[in-house]
Amino acid sequence: MRPARWPVRRALVILAVLSAALLFPAHPSAQAGASRHAVAASDAREARAWDVQITRMLRDGQLRSRGEEADLLIEGRSHERLDQYHQGVKVFGGELVRQADGGQTVSVFGLVYTGIHVDPEPVISARDAAAIAAEITGAVAGPDLAPELVVLPTDEGDYVLAYRLRVLTAEDLTVFFIDARTGKVAMRYSDLQTTIGTGQGVLNDTKKVSTTVRNGAYLAIDVMRPPAIYTYDLKGNLARTQLYLNGLVTLNENDVAADDDNQWTDTAAVDAHAYAGWTYDYLYKRFNRRGLDNRDLTMTSIVHPVRREDWASVPSSVLNLYYLNAFYAGRGIMVYGEGLPPGVTMGGRQWTYFSGAIDVVAHELAHGVTDYTSDLIYRNESGALNEAFSDIIGTSAEYFYQQAGSGYMKADYLLGEDLSSPSGAFRSMADPQAYEDPDHYSKLVTGTADNGGVHSNSGIANHAFYLAIEGGVNRTSGLSVQGVGASNREKVEKAFFRGFTQLLPANATFSMARAATLQAARDLYGTGGDVERALEQAWTAVGVN
Amino acid sequence: MTSTRTTRQRAVIAAVLAVAMAVAARPALAQSPSQQAGRPQPPPATKPATKPAGADAASQPQTSGAKPAGTQPAKPATGGPQAKGAKAPPPKKPAPPRTSKIWKGRGFAVVSAGAQVAAPGYTSTAAFKVHAENATLNADASVGAGPAFGARAGLRVWKNMAIGAGLEVVPTSQTLDVTGRLPHPFQFNQFREVEGTADGLARTDALVALELSWYMALARRVDMFVFGGPAYINVRQEMATRIRFNESYPYDTATFTGVDTTSMSGGGVGVTAGVDVSYLVTKHVGVGGELRYSYASATLKPSEQPAKVGLGGLQAAFGARILF
Numbered sequence: 001m002r003p004a005r006w007p008v009r010r011a012l013v014i015l016a017v018l019s020a021a022l023l024f025p026a027h028p029s030a031q032a033g034a035s036r037h038a039v040a041a042s043d044a045r046e047a048r049a050w051d052v053q054i055t056r057m058l059r060d061g062q063l064r065s066r067g068e069e070a071d072l073l074i075e076g077r078s079h080e081r082l083d084q085y086h087q088g089v090k091v092f093g094g095e096l097v098r099q100a101d102g103g104q105t106v107s108v109f110g111l112v113y114t115g116i117h118v119d120p121e122p123v124i125s126a127r128d129a130a131a132i133a134a135e136i137t138g139a140v141a142g143p144d145l146a147p148e149l150v151v152l153p154t155d156e157g158d159y160v161l162a163y164r165l166r167v168l169t170a171e172d173l174t175v176f177f178i179d180a181r182t183g184k185v186a187m188r189y190s191d192l193q194t195t196i197g198t199g200q201g202v203l204n205d206t207k208k209v210s211t212t213v214r215n216g217a218y219l220a221i222d223v224m225r226p227p228a229i230y231t232y233d234l235k236g237n238l239a240r241t242q243l244y245l246n247g248l249v250t251l252n253e254n255d256v257a258a259d260d261d262n263q264w265t266d267t268a269a270v271d272a273h274a275y276a277g278w279t280y281d282y283l284y285k286r287f288n289r290r291g292l293d294n295r296d297l298t299m300t301s302i303v304h305p306v307r308r309e310d311w312a313s314v315p316s317s318v319l320n321l322y323y324l325n326a327f328y329a330g331r332g333i334m335v336y337g338e339g340l341p342p343g344v345t346m347g348g349r350q351w352t353y354f355s356g357a358i359d360v361v362a363h364e365l366a367h368g369v370t371d372y373t374s375d376l377i378y379r380n381e382s383g384a385l386n387e388a389f390s391d392i393i394g395t396s397a398e399y400f401y402q403q404a405g406s407g408y409m410k411a412d413y414l415l416g417e418d419l420s421s422p423s424g425a426f427r428s429m430a431d432p433q434a435y436e437d438p439d440h441y442s443k444l445v446t447g448t449a450d451n452g453g454v455h456s457n458s459g460i461a462n463h464a465f466y467l468a469i470e471g472g473v474n475r476t477s478g479l480s481v482q483g484v485g486a487s488n489r490e491k492v493e494k495a496f497f498r499g500f501t502q503l504l505p506a507n508a509t510f511s512m513a514r515a516a517t518l519q520a521a522r523d524l525y526g527t528g529g530d531v532e533r534a535l536e537q538a539w540t541a542v543g544v545n
Numbered sequence: 546m547t548s549t550r551t552t553r554q555r556a557v558i559a560a561v562l563a564v565a566m567a568v569a570a571r572p573a574l575a576q577s578p579s580q581q582a583g584r585p586q587p588p589p590a591t592k593p594a595t596k597p598a599g600a601d602a603a604s605q606p607q608t609s610g611a612k613p614a615g616t617q618p619a620k621p622a623t624g625g626p627q628a629k630g631a632k633a634p635p636p637k638k639p640a641p642p643r644t645s646k647i648w649k650g651r652g653f654a655v656v657s658a659g660a661q662v663a664a665p666g667y668t669s670t671a672a673f674k675v676h677a678e679n680a681t682l683n684a685d686a687s688v689g690a691g692p693a694f695g696a697r698a699g700l701r702v703w704k705n706m707a708i709g710a711g712l713e714v715v716p717t718s719q720t721l722d723v724t725g726r727l728p729h730p731f732q733f734n735q736f737r738e739v740e741g742t743a744d745g746l747a748r749t750d751a752l753v754a755l756e757l758s759w760y761m762a763l764a765r766r767v768d769m770f771v772f773g774g775p776a777y778i779n780v781r782q783e784m785a786t787r788i789r790f791n792e793s794y795p796y797d798t799a800t801f802t803g804v805d806t807t808s809m810s811g812g813g814v815g816v817t818a819g820v821d822v823s824y825l826v827t828k829h830v831g832v833g834g835e836l837r838y839s840y841a842s843a844t845l846k847p848s849e850q851p852a853k854v855g856l857g858g859l860q861a862a863f864g865a866r867i868l869f
Contacts, residue, residue, distance in 0.1 A: 196676040196677045196730050196731075197677060198677050206733070207733075208676065208677055208678075208730065208731055208732065208733065210730065210731065224730055224731075224794070224796075225794055226794055262677075274731075277731060278731070281731065281795060284794075284795060285795060
């Protein structure tokens with residue numbers, strides 16, 4: 001009798017089988033739910049079974065072929081997409097994708113919904129559904145974007161007969177599902193696919209670019225910041241640029257700067273788009289200001305308003321405005337000059353795209369801030385203060401993002417020094433006289449040129465700003481100033497921002513600017529503080545009392 | 546899903562299983578007296594009571610009470626009526642008490658259920674893209690307590706030593722203490738530090754071991770096996786691959802909300818050792834408890850960075866015991 005050996009053998013065999021099962025578990029190829037089936041048939045037997053099933057469903061009208069496409073990589077193979085239908089109504093998300101090799105099914109993947117008991121007859125019309133969405137968003141979809149009747153599988157596991165439509169607003173692209181019986185919103189979601197790409201800037205630096213994916217292309221639409229930021233590429237179409245700036249045409253998605261792979265190579269668009277965002281960030285972080293109007297006004301940048309190669313044939317006015325300049329055109333719109341072709345010099349220097357310098361971009365956007373605040377009249381002293389405020393914000397933004405130093409992409413008190421080669425600048429806040437601008441009120445430029453010398457006389461306020469931070473001696477007055485120091489620049493920036501945006505009237509004078517910034521310093525840092533002292537010395541040094 | 550099981554590891558598994566199967570299939574060898582306990586015992590050789598004249602053992606069939614010829618030893622009388630006048634065999638000896646220091650059984654089988662009370666943790670890192678820049682995830686994983694189910698069986702091969710196989714399954718869960726660096730959406734090299742905990746990540750350890758067991762009798766009905774040997778431990782577990790987070794403008798901070806995981810499996814050869822104490826309720830069946838510690842490690846690769854994952858742990862389990 002050998003009764004004991006067999007249980008042991010059995011036990012060990014069971015152990016071995018269990019071991020194998022645990023160590024080599026099977027992988028399910030499909031997951032089945034109560035009302036939907038995920039299909040992942042990738043072996044021959046499963047694929048054949050689904051082939052039969054698909055044939056039956058096609059015959060019964062539960063599936064409709066959307067078409068077949070040849071495989072781009074493997075010759076002889078094709079891919080067919082099949083949409084699920086319920087009594088003639090498309091089931092949203094119900095789809096099978098069948099791969100075939102010479103008529104032989106290789107794989108089937110997809111999702112099929114079951115247990116659908118929905119009356120396919122809608123109560124409201126497609127037009128009613130569009131009106132409901134328009135009421136919610138304020139945007140009306142055109143006739144080409146008619147709502148589509150679908151059976152919507154809900155997150156709760158049941159089904160709703162609904163109209164599906166996409167509505168684009170300035171803030172979002174929303175997909176609505178309007179219940180075709182009740183008119184209520186059965187589901188909605190944002191269809192905006194934001195991404196961060198990278199791009200090469202004008203000075204060959206690499207930046208992040210906030211973009212939006214639409215129809216497989218990456219567009220220079222930034223919806224990650226509170227205001228939408230658009231960068232349009234006008235592709236050298238000056239007539240269209242001017243029509244747009246005059247409000248005679250609207251730009252559309254086809255005008256938005258685009259890139260195929262989100263690795264941007266249009267350097268002008270990259271810098272215009274990125275620096276617009278950076279400037280918004282600077283204003284928000286430094287002054288808690290929400291954009292140009294403090295209400296997150298949409299920011300629009302225009303690049304390539306003209307064609308570089310036309311530079312020699314255009315009138316000088318066009319050359320000066322659309323090639324060698326950047327300007328704020330109102331309503332949150334900035335236009336950046338195209339620069340000159342490589343090798344072409346003007347004033348002994350080559351000029352690149354005018355969006356390629358953070359101080360220039362921030363300067364133009366600061367005009368927008370002025371527009372929505374003190375609205376300093378752009379002539380004479382108030383005009384000079386308007387320009388000075390933009391220079392101050394431009395330089396401050398530059399210091400906010402770049403290391404102090406000299407040369408390209410270094411923070412300094414020069415304006416626009418990154419746009420030309422050899423490096424030059426339009427103005428200097430440290431030494432206005434170096435660019436033939438007054439550094440003292442006694443040298444105020446008068447006359448009608450340049451609206452009463454707004455781009456020259458800005459040097460007086462610019463130099464006061466510089467002295468209040470860095471300290472030093474005014475060349476004209478010989479008065480020295482004890483600045484707050486570079487590490488405390490934020491205090492002076494805030495005093496100027498507060499004074500210029502909140503305290504000054506539209507027809508302000510230099511004297512008013514002095515009083516406003518001193519008041520702002522007292523408001524922010526108390527009477528008799530180092531900021532008030534520095535500002536008082538600085539304004540006095542530049543001859544403004 | 547990625548399997549990190551190597552050919553070498555598969556070979557070890559196969560070897561363990563093969564040995565287990567071979568032991569199971571081993572034919573019964575000559576049985577020791579104790580192995581024959583409970584079977585009809587042959588009487589000890591005794592001097593025959595009579596010797597028939599002229600009888601020749603070589604030529605005559607053996608009959609009841611026949612005396613073998615010459616000097617040949619007497620064959621035991623099995624079956625048939627005892628020869629007249631033959632001496633009665635002594636009474637069968639009672640089974641030796643189980644306090645005997647010599648294991649006289651043939652083998653054992655054990656099934657247990659219990660809990661894993663401690664397990665090695667591990668650290669893993671992962672790099673993933675966020676906002677067009679590399680983000681990093683560092684996870685410090687601790688494996689929680691969980692149920693443990695096991696079985697062992699073995700056959701005595703020499704003195705008190707048995708060789709056999711063990712199997713243990715421990716489905717449990719992990720808790721990850723996660724730290725991470727998330728790039729800023731608008732600026733390069735401006736990372737946000739996040740940290741948080743992700744728990745409930747599934748993990749199952751499965752152990753297969755070739756075990757040598759040493760039997761010790763502790764009391765009349767109480768036995769103990771000390772066992773140990775090489776083990777292959779397979780793990781299937783969720784591993785963190787990227788951090789989920791919330792962020793909002795100005796994006797200078799981010800809030801950890803969880804991790805994305807991928808299910809990975811792998812295994813490694815290590816060791817297991819333990820002690821099993823059983824109380825026999827009947828002659829062959831009892832109950833017992835087991836304390837086992839196992840350790841191996843596996844290299845799993847949830848991202849570019851491989852992670853060395855400690856497997857096994859300390860388990861305590863109770864269950865049925867069969868000794869035979």
